[in-house]
Amino acid sequence: MAVKVLINGYGSIGKRVADAVAKQDDMEVIGVTKTKPDFEARLAVEKGYKLFAAIPERKELFEEKGVEIEGTIFDVIEDADIVVDCAPGGIGKDNLENIYKKYKVKAILQGGEKAKYVEDNFNALWSYDRCYGKDYVRVVSCNTTGLCRTLYAIDSVTDIVKARVVLIRRGADPNDAKRGPINAIVPNPPTVPSHHGPDVVSVVPKFEGKILTSAVVVPTTLMHMHTLMVETTGTTRDAILDAIEKTPRIITVKASEGFDSTATIIEYARDLGRMRYDLNEIAIWEESVNVVDNEVFLMQAVHQESDVVPENIDCIRAMLQMEEDNMKSIEKTNKALGIK
Ligand code: NAD
CATH class of the missing domain: 3.40.50.720 (NAD(P)-binding Rossmann-like Domain)
Known part of the structure; x- marks a missing residue:
């Protein structure tokens, strides 16, 4: 029943x-x-x-x-x-x-x-x-959900020593005419680290003291974007790409195939015929995934209304x-x- x-x-x-x-x-x-x-x-x-x-x-x-x-x-x-x-x-x-x-x-x-x-x-x-x-x-939240998924993928192939994340947050949802900004970039919160790290820790207590975040709000409605820098005990780009591939609710997109911004990611969701152009999956730019001296770098887009x-x-x-x-x-x- x-x-x-x-x-x-x-x-x-x-x-x-x-x-x-x-x-x-x-x-x-x-x-x-x-x-x-x-x-x-x-x-x-x-x-x-x-x-x-x-x-x-x-x-x-x-x-x-x-x-x-x-x-x-x-x-x-x-x-x-x-x-x-x-x-x-x-x-x-x-x-x-x-x-x-x-x-x-x-x-x-x-x-x-x-x-x-x-x-x-x-x-x-x-x-x-x-x-x-x-x-x-x-x-x-939408941001914490996005971070949890990607950190899960990384954690599945290596040990995370420290994660640093910059969140570029959408100013308002598309239906919201009251919020902004419309012509500024706002440190929000202005204090560093932001509350987003502790929010990830509320889900994954073992990341206590290991995740530091800062956030700004920008004039866009479509998606959030995150830049992740994750120190690990050791891994390779191929291992990270493989882990991303195996983790549910994450997709990779390639700038070389036209995914040059959050705008084209949302166009993809529209072309898929997704209701309300929702993209429940986190979209990671394949070209952004890199490992330098055991530190994983990547950029991802988060559809705030649907993940x-x-x-x-x-x-x-x-x-x-x-x-x-x-x-x-x-x-x-x-x-x-x-x-x-
Ligand atoms: P919303 O303003 O779009 O919708 C809230 C709805 O709740 C409205 O229909 C409103 O009329 C109704 N409401 C108002 N007072 C109420 C009450 N006392 N009891 C029951 N319903 C009431 O808000 P939202 O964006 O859907 O956000 C809802 C929650 O989800 C918030 O906690 C928000 O932080 C969270 N959230 C929002 C997003 C996003 O991008 N919009 C993403 C993730 C999580």
Whole structure:
């Protein structure tokens, strides 16, 4: 029997997770929630999702606008085996305390929440076993997910002594007209190291003290980019390329074949016919992979809106103890979502 999943917060991440859950043969979406009756709410109903008001006092707003609604979150939460919270960053922790714990329902929070509010932090490659059967887990951010995957590949063939990463972050998601910058490069955070290293450590504790990051935000909406410099005890370029090839949810792209920027990587996702031009995989530039004096260098692009989506699916399987083997869950999710 399919497990029942409620998506609380049908925004950029929520609508993608809902569509991904709907594609799994062992899961069903029992409802999605919205705070306002906007076009996304109307589309959710048109797509066949049962819509609930995330905030009970707003229920009338939906009725006034003629958006079909089944009730409020409190009319559906007791039917859920698990809630995937996709509310804006900072709200998930309040939902955890005020709703999920009260109703004793398992919940997944997203990367906009702090690690300290949950029992553990999820990446399908690193912490599936640790999160198995747990009640409150966070799927880490898009950047952390990208770093976890690539460091997994490197770690599979050598020992990591120290990783240094520069993150070039997108200014806003494509649908967001309020954020920027539009003509500047912003050190964000301005302090070094940034919080991204400790976030990786929340998933991979053995990297404590070994990963240092800094980050800037630039005027682009398509993807993030990371430059990694990883000191190892010894490896070769071929060994790293082979490890990347064997690691799920990472692809390599070649500048020589026209992948000259994040723009062409997204064009590739569009040409593949990916819904919303999503690229769930991390894209590593093959030419950038190099090893100099045991130090691995590479550059990668991260599609911020979609790399965490398959992780949420595997996290559901782990928390509800549906599949013991993380690689089997990854394979099942990838097959259902058409991930390379
Ligand atoms: P979003 O603003 O696109 O969507 C959030 C949705 O939650 C909206 O539909 C909003 O109406 C709804 N909402 C607002 N208040 C709510 C409440 N009290 N209860 C339930 N729902 C509520 O945000 P997003 O970009 O999808 O981000 C969601 C989470 O995912 C955040 O933690 C964010 O940090 C994380 N995340 C975002 C990205 C990204 O690139 N957008 C990537 C990885 C992780």
